[in-house]
Structures are given as C-alpha cells and as structure tokens.
Amino acid sequence: xxxxVAVIAQDLKVHEDGTFDILGVLTGARVSAVPLTVxxxxxxxxxxxxxxxxGRQRNVTIELRNAxxxxxxxSWTTVTVPNPPRPGSREDLNVSFxxxxxxxxxxxxxxxxxxxxxxxxxxxxxxxxxxxxQ
Numbered sequence: 001x002x003x004x005v006a007v008i009a010q011d012l013k014v015h016e017d018g019t020f021d022i023l024g025v026l027t028g029a030r031v032s033a034v035p036l037t038v039x040x041x042x043x044x045x046x047x048x049x050x051x052x053x054x055g056r057q058r059n060v061t062i063e064l065r066n067a068x069x070x071x072x073x074x075s076w077t078t079v080t081v082p083n084p085p086r087p088g089s090r091e092d093l094n095v096s097f098x099x100x101x102x103x104x105x106x107x108x109x110x111x112x113x114x115x116x117x118x119x120x121x122x123x124x125x126x127x128x129x130x131x132x133x134q
Contacts, residue, residue: 001047001048001049001050001053001058001081001093001116001121002047002048002049002121003045003046003047003114003121003122004046004047004048004092005044005045005046006043006044006045006046006114006122006124007022007025007043007044007124008025008026008027008041008042008043008044008112008124008126009022009023009024009025009026009041009042009043009044010023010024010026010041010042011023011024011042012042012044012096012098014096018094020044020094020096022044026041026126027125027126027127028125028126028127028128028129029104029126029127029128029129030129030130030131031104031128031129031130031131032130032131033130034104034105034106034107034128034130035103035104035105035106036103036104036128037101037102037103037104038101038102038104039100039101040098040099040100040102041099041102042096042097042098042099043062043096043097043099043112043124044094044095044096044097045060045094045095045096045097045114046092046093046094046095047079047092047093047094047095047116048090048091048092048093049081049090049091049092049093050090051084051087051088051089051090051091053081053091054081054082054083054084054091055080055081055083056080056081057078057079057080058078058079058080058081058116058117059076059077059078059115059116059117060076060077060078060079060095060114060115060116061074061075061076061114061115062074062075062076062097062099062112062113062114062115063112063113063115064099064102064110064111064112064113065110065111065113066105066106066108066109066110067108067109067110072103072104072105072110073099073102073103075097075099077095077097079093079095081093104128106128107128107129107130108127108128109125109126109127110125110126110127110128111123111124111125111126112124112126
C-alpha cells in the first residue's frame with residue numbers, strides 16, 4: 001500500500017458513501033505556552049493498494065516524534081484491503097486517525113511518521129511556535 005494523500009486537520013466528516021470532508025488543514029500551531037496538550041487532531045490518510053493486496057490485513061501505525069527523534073505518541077489500527085471497483089484495478093482506501101490529547105512539550109519541529117507494517121511510508125511535519133509578548 002502506498003500513501004497518496006496525508007493531512008492533519010482540525011476536523012473530518014465521514015459521509016455514508018465513504019467520502020470525507022477535511023476541515024482546517026494544519027501544518028503547525030501558534031500557541032501561548034508550552035508544554036500543551038491538543039485535545040484533538042485528525043489525521044487523514046488515503047492509500048492506494050495493488051490487486052495483489054486485496055483481502056490482506058495491513059497494520060497502519062502513526063508515530064509522533066520531536067526534532068530529536070524522541071517518540072511522543074504512537075497510535076495504530078489494522079485495515080483490510082477491500083475489493084476494487086473493477087477486477088485487477090488498484091483500490092483506494094481512506095483511513096482516519098482521531099488523535100486525542102496530543103502532547104507537545106516544547107516549541108519546535110515535530111513529525112507524524114506513517115508506517116504500513118514495518119515500512120515507513122510518509123512524514124507529515126508539524127511545527128509548534130510560541131507567540132512572543134508584544
């Protein structure tokens with residue numbers, strides 16, 4: 001499975017037909033002080049799976065790491081690759097991760113790392129800026 005889209009958002013809405021509305025795409029945050037815990041961030045990932053992967057279970061893991069590479073948070077789920085709309089075609093698979101109580105202990109760079117099994121697929125950088133007094 002390959003990652004085709006990955007974003008961090010303030011909110012996601014899932015419709016009955018499987019489509020998503022992605023609201024408030026984030027690449028970082030300006031905050032008044034650190035450390036802080038963000039009550040909710042939503043990570044949306046769209047995967048493309050080959051016909052050979054249909055029916056297979058895949059472990060998807062998200063790791064939040066700081067600029068030094070320290071693990072701050074780890075979340076995971078298991079997905080099963082569904083049948084594609086046409087035999088022999090690739091299947092698109094959308095996964096949402098509602099990440100609750102996300103810790104940011106200091107100002108600086110962070111990154112959400114996306115893994116499928118043990119394979120690193122993508123990084124999403126995220127930066128915390130502390131607002132300076134005026």
